[in-house]
Amino acid sequence: MDWGKQNRMARIIKPDTGRAVWLAVDHGYFLGPTRRLEVPRRTIEPLLPFCDALFVTRGILRTSVDPNTATPIVLRVSGGSSVIGKDLSDEGITTSMRDAIRLNVAGVGLSIFVGSEFESQTLKNLAKLVDDAEEYGIPVLAVTAVGKELEKRDARFLALACRIAAELGASVVKTYHCEGFEKVVEGCPVPIVIAGGPKLETEMDVFRLTYEAVQQGAAGVDMGRNIWQNDFPVAMIKAIRAIVHENATPEVAMELYRECRNEV
Numbered sequence: 302m303d304w305g306k307q308n309r310m311a312r313i314i315k316p317d318t319g320r321a322v323w324l325a326v327d328h329g330y331f332l333g334p335t336r337r338l339e340v341p342r343r344t345i346e347p348l349l350p351f352c353d354a355l356f357v358t359r360g361i362l363r364t365s366v367d368p369n370t371a372t373p374i375v376l377r378v379s380g381g382s383s384v385i386g387k388d389l390s391d392e393g394i395t396t397s398m399r400d401a402i403r404l405n406v407a408g409v410g411l412s413i414f415v416g417s418e419f420e421s422q423t424l425k426n427l428a429k430l431v432d433d434a435e436e437y438g439i440p441v442l443a444v445t446a447v448g449k450e451l452e453k454r455d456a457r458f459l460a461l462a463c464r465i466a467a468e469l470g471a472s473v474v475k476t477y478h479c480e481g482f483e484k485v486v487e488g489c490p491v492p493i494v495i496a497g498g499p500k501l502e503t504e505m506d507v508f509r510l511t512y513e514a515v516q517q518g519a520a521g522v523d524m525g526r527n528i529w530q531n532d533f534p535v536a537m538i539k540a541i542r543a544i545v546h547e548n549a550t551p552e553v554a555m556e557l558y559r560e561c562r563n564e565v
């Protein structure tokens with residue numbers, strides 16, 4: 302691997318643990334002002350010191366993130382559809398490599414929609430992005446998106462989508478945790494980070510999901526709503542970090558969450 306790409310990978314996935322906690326705040330690119338991400342700076346600022354990378358669009362990066370930050374950026378570079386439009390899967394690449402480099406990003410990310418009407422278009426987006434990004438040693442994150450069809454998130458589908466992403470050259474794949482997740486990890490030769498999905502009922506549910514995912518081979522999380530829609534987002538991300546980087550059990554994470562919650 303080229304030095305530049307290896308260095309970027311080491312910035313976004315900790316080489317000592319092979320793990321990472323990324324904070325996803327890209328939701329507005331198709332959802333608009335999502336609950337508790339209405340004013341992105343307010344959501345991002347307190348969490349930024351606790352994430353290993355921030356997954357964000359260029360618009361929110363430029364307007365709402367302090368450029369003095371040391372936190373690496375993984376830039377969301379796909380979009381073009383909205384939650385009220387005809388089809389969420391109709392995405393293109395929305396940011397040039399030149400602009401990504403200008404923003405000094407550590408990685409770029411886009412969604413692929415396997416099994417959707419625009420499957421081929423989004424897979425070709427990925428292949429093109431890998432071609433362009435490899436030229437500059439920039440790792441590509443592929444997100445195995447399901448749009449509104451959340452029920453699609455089973456091991457058979459996710460293993461297929463993750464493997465295709467890796468085959469087309471993604472350096473990291475983001476997917477969902479599921480029953481039989483080991484099969485998804487086994488078939489994907491690049492690191493996997495998991496999304497949290499819509500907010501779960503309890504903190505313990507989030508800790509269990511994270512714990513199971515990393516114990517089954519995930520490199521970590523690229524999590525959004527289950528962190529910043531919580532009433533105590535800093536306590537939440539600290540607990541998630543303990544699970545990902547220290548193999549803390551869900552019970553230990555819960556204790557830590559309670560302690561940190563009392564600090565604020």
Ligand code: 5RP
Nearest residue numbers: 325444496497498524525526
């Ligand atoms: C949307 C995304 C989001 O970043 C992703 O869903 C992660 O956030 P959450 O944990 O809230 O699901 O990639 O396509």
